[in-house]
Amino acid sequence: MMFALARLTAALFLAAIVCPAMGTALAQDAGTVEDKTLPPLEHPNSASTPARELFGRKTTPDPAAAARSIGFYSRGCLAGAVALPINGATWQVMRLSRNRNWGHPKLVAFLERLADKAKKVGWNGLLVGDMSQPRGGPMLTGHASHQIGLDADIWLTPMPDRKLSREEREFMSATMAVREDRRDVDPNVWTHAHTELIRVAAEDPAVERIFVNAAIKKALCREAGSDRAWLAKVRPWHGHDYHFHVRIFCPPDSPQCEPQPPPETGEGCGHDLDPWFTDAMLHPPPPSTEPAKPKPGLTMANLPPACRQVLMAP
Numbered sequence: 001m002m003f004a005l006a007r008l009t010a011a012l013f014l015a016a017i018v019c020p021a022m023g024t025a026l027a028q029d030a031g032t033v034e035d036k037t038l039p040p041l042e043h044p045n046s047a048s049t050p051a052r053e054l055f056g057r058k059t060t061p062d063p064a065a066a067a068r069s070i071g072f073y074s075r076g077c078l079a080g081a082v083a084l085p086i087n088g089a090t091w092q093v094m095r096l097s098r099n100r101n102w103g104h105p106k107l108v109a110f111l112e113r114l115a116d117k118a119k120k121v122g123w124n125g126l127l128v129g130d131m132s133q134p135r136g137g138p139m140l141t142g143h144a145s146h147q148i149g150l151d152a153d154i155w156l157t158p159m160p161d162r163k164l165s166r167e168e169r170e171f172m173s174a175t176m177a178v179r180e181d182r183r184d185v186d187p188n189v190w191t192h193a194h195t196e197l198i199r200v201a202a203e204d205p206a207v208e209r210i211f212v213n214a215a216i217k218k219a220l221c222r223e224a225g226s227d228r229a230w231l232a233k234v235r236p237w238h239g240h241d242y243h244f245h246v247r248i249f250c251p252p253d254s255p256q257c258e259p260q261p262p263p264e265t266g267e268g269c270g271h272d273l274d275p276w277f278t279d280a281m282l283h284p285p286p287p288s289t290e291p292a293k294p295k296p297g298l299t300m301a302n303l304p305p306a307c308r309q310v311l312m313a314p
């Protein structure tokens with residue numbers, strides 16, 4: 001237990017950097033079909049302007065740059081982003097109003113590859129949630145990570161056999177895969193194809209880490225059979241019960257990309273998961289009713305200097 005707790009502490013430390021559910025813009029939150037152009041900032045050049053306000057206003061990628069992931073997954077930006085096309089034979093992009101289907105070309109290639117492999121293991125196709133903004137960087141809603149074009153959220157809902165409408169992509173909900181008591185997956189929702197999908201994702205050599213809810217990790221441990229090496233890459237984190245989060249390695253063309261420390265050793269099953277199923281973890285105290293003070297957020301000075309050029313490019 002102590003060992004497991006020490007691991008959890010390490011996991012918590014790492015995950016400040018990961019993908020906390022920050023309250024807004026979760027995978028299942030509805031989008032909008034209204035025009036959501038943001039008003040210009042009064043003081044865009046002020047040193048205290050949160051970087052999320054600046055990057056959140058960029059609607060196109062940095063044009064001339066070769067692709068480069070700059071900085072860390074939760075503190076950086078992305079040059080030369082490419083878009084995952086919103087429709088593929090085996091995937092569709094959701095919540096188009098967020099304009100977050102951008103990534104390093106290696107992430108786009110990975111998703112296309114995964115969509116194809118998923119189909120072969122009985123998953124009808126991918127519904128892709130947030131990747132990165134056109135120039136990466138911090139976001140106005142949702143994530144701490146996803147800043148350098150190497151993270152993607154994939155819904156735990158298989159793609160239907162038809163092309164979804166614009167409205168469906170904004171308002172359709174992802175499927176909750178965890179049982180109401182939070183101790184296991186929901187047997188009415190979970191299928192072996194869910195396990196296979198996450199397995200083929202984890203087995204891809206480009207993938208550094210996958211984050212899932214602890215109840216999902218428990219199910220994966222149970223269903224993995226004798227071929228278990230891939231489980232080491234799949235790590236529990238809060239939320240991640242409607243979608244899973246895939247993080248790929250820093251690409252070789254990105255010398256300023258800062259790698260994530262490797263995961264704890266071992267497959268992380270059995271008692272390693274115990275700390276996630278304590279009462280305190282399963283039933284945290286309700287959030288205060290006081291309105292939360294907005295967090296100041298990262299400024300441009302907190303990001304790698306190269307992100308200034310990415311931001312300023314036409």
Ligand SMILES: [Zn+2]
Pocket residue numbers: 019143146151152153244245246
């Ligand atoms: Zn994510």
